[in-house]
Amino acid sequence: MESILQAWEDFARTIEPPALTMDDAELRDHARQMLLAIASDLGTPQSTQESTNKSKGLGKRGPDDTAAETHAEARLLSGYTVVQLVSEYRALRASVLTLWAADIGEARAAHIIDVTRFNEAIDQALAESVGRYEYMVRQSQNMFLAILGHDLRNPLGTVVTGSSFMMQAIDIPPRYILVATRMFNSAKRMSKLINDLIDFTRTHLGHGIPIRVKQSSIVAVCEEVVNELRTYHPEQLIDLHVPPHLDAIFDDSRIAQVLSNLIGNAIQYGNREVPVTVRVTSTEADIVIAVNNRGKAIAPDRIVSVFDPMVRIAANVNSDSIERTSLGIGLYISREIVHAHGGKVKLVSNEDDGTTFTLTMPSMPKGFQGASDTASGG
Missing domain, CATH: 1.10.490 (Globin-like)
Known part of the structure; x- marks a missing residue:
C-alpha cells in the first residue's frame, strides 16, 4: 500500500x-x-x-x-x-x-x-x-448562465431607464444631472460585461482577449472609474493616490473594466469602516496599480482559485453561500486583459495588511510601433 x-x-x-x-x-x-x-x-x-x-x-x-x-x-x-x-x-x-x-x-x-x-x-x-x-x-x-441573465440584465435595464429619464429632466439641479450621466455611463459599461462571457469562451479556445491600444492617461482612467464607484457606493470611502500625470500605451476601456472589477471586488469584500485604497505608481518600464481592502483575509488554499470562476461556482453549487449570486467572472477577465497587455496581476492577502490586488503592466507594450490604434490578442 x-x-x-x-x-x-x-x-x-x-x-x-x-x-x-x-x-x-x-x-x-x-x-x-x-x-x-x-x-x-x-x-x-x-x-x-x-x-x-x-x-x-x-x-x-x-x-x-x-x-x-x-x-x-x-x-x-x-x-x-x-x-x-x-x-x-x-x-x-x-x-x-x-x-x-x-x-x-x-x-x-x-x-x-x-x-x-x-x-x-x-x-x-x-x-x-x-x-x-x-x-x-x-x-x-448551468448556474453560471442562470446568474448571468438574472444579475446583469434586469438591474441593467432599471439603471439605464432611470438614468436616461433623469438626464432629460429640466426641473432638477445640474449636480443631479451629473450623477445621472455617471450612472448612465456606468450602465453602458455594465452592458459590456455581457460580452465577458464571449471573452471567457475565447480565452478557453486559445485566442485571448483582443485589445486596442493607444496613448492615454492612466490617471484620467483611474479618476473616472473611482468617481463612478464613489457615486454607486456612497457608503464606502475610496482613497485614490495618483501622480499628477502618467501616460502609457494601453486600451483605456479594457483597463477601466479591470479597475472597475478590482475596486468593486474590494468594496464587496472589504470593511466599510476602512477606506478602499487605490494607489498608482510607475517604474522606468511599468505601470503599477494596487487595490487594497481591509476585509477578511482570503484563506491560502483559496487564493489559487480566486481567478477561476468555474472552480468558485462549483465549490458553492450545493451551498447557500452569497457567492452563488455572483458570477466571479470579473477577476478572471481582469487577469486575461492584463495578460493581453503583457502584464500580470498578483494577489496577497493576510490579516495584518488586508487583501491587495496589484496590477503591473508595461507602459509601452512589446511590439508597439507608435501607431494611434492597434489590435492585439493575449
Whole structure:
C-alpha cells in the first residue's frame, strides 16, 4: 500500500499549478480507499457478464458515493483539469502493474486473471471519476448562465431607464444631472460585461482577449472609474493616490473594466469602516496599480482559485453561500486583459495588511510601433 501511495503522491505532485497548494494528505486523498475497494473486488467472484460491464465502466455500485466520485469532486475544486484527473489513473495503473510484476516474478495464469480484473476495476473507477467531474462542471456552467441573465440584465435595464429619464429632466439641479450621466455611463459599461462571457469562451479556445491600444492617461482612467464607484457606493470611502500625470500605451476601456472589477471586488469584500485604497505608481518600464481592502483575509488554499470562476461556482453549487449570486467572472477577465497587455496581476492577502490586488503592466507594450490604434490578442 505505502509503495503505491508514494508513487501516486510523487506523480500528483508534478501536476501544477494545483499541486503547489496541496499537502501530502490532499495529494493522497481517496487513493487508499480506492485501492482497498479494488483489492476487495479482486477477491470477489464475478461472472463473464460482470467482467464485461466493469471493463466498460458499468460495474455494480452501492447507494453511496464511491471513493472515485469523491476524488473527482476534490480534484475539480483543487483546480485539476479532466485531463490531469485521468492522468492520475494512468500513473496509478502503471505503478501497480510495475510493482506487481516485480513481486510475482514469472507470470502464471492466475496472475494474468488478477491483472485483467485489476484493469477492469481501474476502468470502473476512472469512469466514475470522469462522470462525476463532468456532472459538476455541467452544474456550474448551468448556474453560471442562470446568474448571468438574472444579475446583469434586469438591474441593467432599471439603471439605464432611470438614468436616461433623469438626464432629460429640466426641473432638477445640474449636480443631479451629473450623477445621472455617471450612472448612465456606468450602465453602458455594465452592458459590456455581457460580452465577458464571449471573452471567457475565447480565452478557453486559445485566442485571448483582443485589445486596442493607444496613448492615454492612466490617471484620467483611474479618476473616472473611482468617481463612478464613489457615486454607486456612497457608503464606502475610496482613497485614490495618483501622480499628477502618467501616460502609457494601453486600451483605456479594457483597463477601466479591470479597475472597475478590482475596486468593486474590494468594496464587496472589504470593511466599510476602512477606506478602499487605490494607489498608482510607475517604474522606468511599468505601470503599477494596487487595490487594497481591509476585509477578511482570503484563506491560502483559496487564493489559487480566486481567478477561476468555474472552480468558485462549483465549490458553492450545493451551498447557500452569497457567492452563488455572483458570477466571479470579473477577476478572471481582469487577469486575461492584463495578460493581453503583457502584464500580470498578483494577489496577497493576510490579516495584518488586508487583501491587495496589484496590477503591473508595461507602459509601452512589446511590439508597439507608435501607431494611434492597434489590435492585439493575449
